[in-house]
Amino acid sequence: MATHKTKTYLLSDGQKVTCRQVADEIQISESAARNRLIRSDDPNKVFAPYLRSNGGQLRKQDRDKLKGTKKNDDSKTYEEYLLKKVLKTI
Secondary structure, three states: OOOOOOEEEEEEOOOOEOOOHHHHHHHHOHHHHHHHHOOOHHHHHHOOOOOOHHHHOOHHHHHHHHHHOOOOOOOOOOOHHHHHHHHHHH
16 A cells, blocks of 8 residues: 655754644644645644634634534524524625
């Protein structure tokens, strides 16, 4: 079988890391970690905390966990829900 080459990135402080290591350290997706590593070699920027308010998305495994715990508000009717969605788009 063929082996996959794992790319390592050299940070400015001499530390060698992979996308998976960064993703696991700060709990982001591997693609987000790869983007951080491509944009900067500064460890402070690469390992900066993940802020949901900056537009980041949850990892797929975390989204799957939230799907099961989502609560439905029975006090609102379907029409009210649709009206709210329409008003948001306008």
